[in-house]
Amino acid sequence: MHAIAEMVERIRADPDTRGIVVANGGYLSKHSVGIYSGHLQSPWRSMSSAAEQRRVKAEDSVQVVEEMAGRGRIESYAAIYRRGVPAFGFIVGRREDDAARFLALVKPGDAMALELLFRDEVIGTAVSVSNAEGLNYFELAQ
DSSP states (O other): OHHHHHHHHHHHHOTTOEEEEEEEETTTTEEEEEEEESSOSSOOOOOOOHHHHHHHHHSOOOOBOSSOOEEEEEEEEEEEEETTEEEEEEEEEEETTTOOEEEEEEOTTOHHHHHHHHHSOOTTOEEEEEEETTEEEEEEOO
């Protein structure tokens, strides 16, 4: 919502500009795009997206697993600082055997995995993932 509000302010300040706001949610599995302009090219009208939704749902989609155990590769990650110090991190990964997507945290006390997220580009790095008490944790694959 902040990005949309900012875009509206900028377009109101200069109605001849255009803007785009892109967002995602879920396990990076839901995407939205808003295109904004200060001028209407035609009157607004309601349109059904039912046909488009059927087409999208008919295509293959990425499977997401909530509980993960096994090997995978890092697809994306976030390294979180707290007061200027690396605090924790998490990854979005793909399981090696079937490419299902998963989310995993740095194991508490795993300084090596935490350091990796803050030091190097890790996309594509092999990881080993385990599940404990409903949470997935990763460490560097051996």
